[in-house]
Each structure stands twice: as C-alpha cells, then as structure tokens.
Amino acid sequence: MLGAGDRPRFGEWSKLLPVYVVILTIFFIYVEYVVFHGFRLLQVHLPRSARAASMVRRGYEELLAFHIVTALLLYCFARCVLTHPGTIPDGEGWELVAENDDMAETAREIGLIETKHSGERRQCKWCLKYKPDRCHHCRVCNMCILRMDHHCPWVYNCIGFRNHKYFFLILIYAAVDLLFVSYTMFDTVWWSTSIDVPLPTMLLLVTGEAFTTFLMVITVTFLCFHIWLTAKAMTTVEFCEKSLKKASYNSSQYSHGMYRNLCAVLGPNPLLWFVPVSLPKGDGVTWHTAASGPGAPSQPGSRSSSRAQTPTPTRGARTSAEPRGVGGPSSSSTPRTPPTD
Numbered sequence: 001m002l003g004a005g006d007r008p009r010f011g012e013w014s015k016l017l018p019v020y021v022v023i024l025t026i027f028f029i030y031v032e033y034v035v036f037h038g039f040r041l042l043q044v045h046l047p048r049s050a051r052a053a054s055m056v057r058r059g060y061e062e063l064l065a066f067h068i069v070t071a072l073l074l075y076c077f078a079r080c081v082l083t084h085p086g087t088i089p090d091g092e093g094w095e096l097v098a099e100n101d102d103m104a105e106t107a108r109e110i111g112l113i114e115t116k117h118s119g120e121r122r123q124c125k126w127c128l129k130y131k132p133d134r135c136h137h138c139r140v141c142n143m144c145i146l147r148m149d150h151h152c153p154w155v156y157n158c159i160g161f162r163n164h165k166y167f168f169l170i171l172i173y174a175a176v177d178l179l180f181v182s183y184t185m186f187d188t189v190w191w192s193t194s195i196d197v198p199l200p201t202m203l204l205l206v207t208g209e210a211f212t213t214f215l216m217v218i219t220v221t222f223l224c225f226h227i228w229l230t231a232k233a234m235t236t237v238e239f240c241e242k243s244l245k246k247a248s249y250n251s252s253q254y255s256h257g258m259y260r261n262l263c264a265v266l267g268p269n270p271l272l273w274f275v276p277v278s279l280p281k282g283d284g285v286t287w288h289t290a291a292s293g294p295g296a297p298s299q300p301g302s303r304s305s306s307r308a309q310t311p312t313p314t315r316g317a318r319t320s321a322e323p324r325g326v327g328g329p330s331s332s333s334t335p336r337t338p339p340t341d
Contacts, residue, residue: 015140018153019081025215030070032208033181036201037188038063062184069180073173076166076276077155085160086146086284087127094129132285134254136237146284150236161284164265168230169276171223178216185209233261253289 041059043051088094122131127144131137136148138158146161159167189209192202229239233255255261263270267278 015153016156019156022077022154026070026074029178029181029208029212032204033066033185034063036205036208037185038066040188040191066177066180069173069177072276073170073177076169076173079276080152080155080159080163080166080170081157083157083163083166085148085158085164086162087143088124088129088132088135088146089285094132096123096128096130133287134235134238135285147235147287148237161282162279165267165279166276168226168265169274171219171226172274175216175219175223178212178219182209182212182216185212230265231258231261233264254287256288 038059039045041055041062043056043059123129124131124137124144126137126139126142129144131144132146134147135144137144138148138151140151140153141158145158147164149159149164149167151158152167155167155170157163185205186209189205192205229236233252238252256264262273264280264282266273267280269278272278
C-alpha cells in the first residue's frame, strides 16, 4: 500500500515548467542532429545515383544508434516522472501513538538504526507517522519518501526507492547520447565552416555543438557523483548530513560492499543493470548495517530478521510484524533541507 502516495502529485502545473524545459531541450538536440547532421550524411538533396554509399551507410548507422539511446532516455524519463518513489505504508504500525516511557525500549526491540538521542523512533510531524530508516519528508511533494535521495524539479518528483534506478539510467543515457552527438556532429560543424553555407545554418550548428558539449560536461560530472554515492551506499540527503562530515564522507553504515550497494539501486542482475527492467528487490522500509550479523538478509531493503519482525509488545506502543521504522522531526539525524538538482 502506498497510502499517502495515492494522492495526486500534479496539482501545481507551474512546477512542471522544468519538465517542459527538459523536453524542449531533447527536441532541439534531436532536430539539430537528425535534420542538419543525419540528412547531410544521407545526402537527401542528391539523386540516389549521386550519393556516396559509405557516407549513406554511416548516416544510417549513426541515426540508428542515436534513436535507440534517445528512446531509452525518453522511456526512463517518463518512468521517473510517473513512478511514485514510495512512501510510508498506511497502517501496519506506522501511525503515531501517544509516547510513553517504553518507546525507547520498543525501538530497541524492533531493531532500529536511526533513532532520536533518547533512542525513540523518529517521527514525521507532517505525515503523523513513524519514519522507517532512510526515510525523509519532502516539503515539495508533501510526503515522506522511502530512501529519499533528493527532490528533482527536472522530473517534478522525488528520487526514492522505487524510481532511483530510472533516475540513474537517465544520467547514463543522457551522458552517452550527448557524448555521441557532440562527437559525431563535429564533422558536420566543421563542414559548415569550410564551405559556403547559409550563415544561420552555420550559427545553428556551432551553437548546437557548444550547447551539447556543455550539457555533456555537466551530465557526466553529475553521473560520476551519483556513481560514487551508489558505490558508497549513500543518498544525496545522507551525503549532506552533518554526521558524515565527521567520517570524511568515506563510509556509510548501510554499505555492504560495492557490488551489493550497486544491486540495491540497479537490481540484483548485473546483466540488466543498464536497461530499465529488473528493479531492486525489497520493500524500501527495512535496511541493515554491515554489522547486522549473520541474521541479516542478503538483499538491502528486504524484510528484517525474525527478531525484528516479531517484537515483544510494550505498554502503550503499537508494534507490528512489518518492517521496522524510526521517527522524530527533532532528531539529530534529520538532515538539512533536501537538495535539488
């Protein structure tokens, strides 16, 4: 059950402006590459008998590769916009109850990782629910997000447990697409400066090449940052927390080694890491540290151990057989305002 995730997210259409900007940017690069570069290679202005076969073959190969990567990019972009990142389930022991002296003991029995200084469960004063580990409230989406990475205005959505892979693949496909366009189209740009072509055409090609290269540098840099975060089992929110500064940003309590950290975002099958299928396993509410011991499950984000699933009921506190949660808006583990792209 998504609970709060069932509420409509597209009520403020003005916030879709960054999404329109992304779509228009993709459209501009697409038209420039296909019309000015692809059609030149295909020599559509010449009769078939006068066309150079090698150049035509190159044109078909480059256009095919470009359309495949662009199609994957658009698919992941749509899925990232439309897929809910996941939020705290309704019921199942996550609703707030009156706090009492036994709340800290309840947190210890459930096996919480992130708690208040007093050991009590973290809670969200806006959603009126206890927070699972790695869950944070987004004031833009107005809900708590499971394993929240950050809120991204370019997709009008939070990046969380259920759509993180789509976001990661967007960066990969965009970097590959921009690198491919800037490299292969340079030949056409050079051609436009060497022969007598209309000045607007030459300026459009040069501007498009510079713009594509600029976006490529930014995208590759952002992709490298997220590759590092994923390899370290960190989210952007966790990276910005004060507690990581003391550890020199070099470790995460949720790290299980690079391979399993990548599986937690890209899915369990390495052969399908770079295609938008085989999403990561788990429910997004239960996470384990490297020191969880032999009873910890093999997949991050999966159900907790039998000890954590069956806590001993305590006076005045609601417990559940479902995955553990943590809570408290005043907790020291609460990060600064989540960053945006």
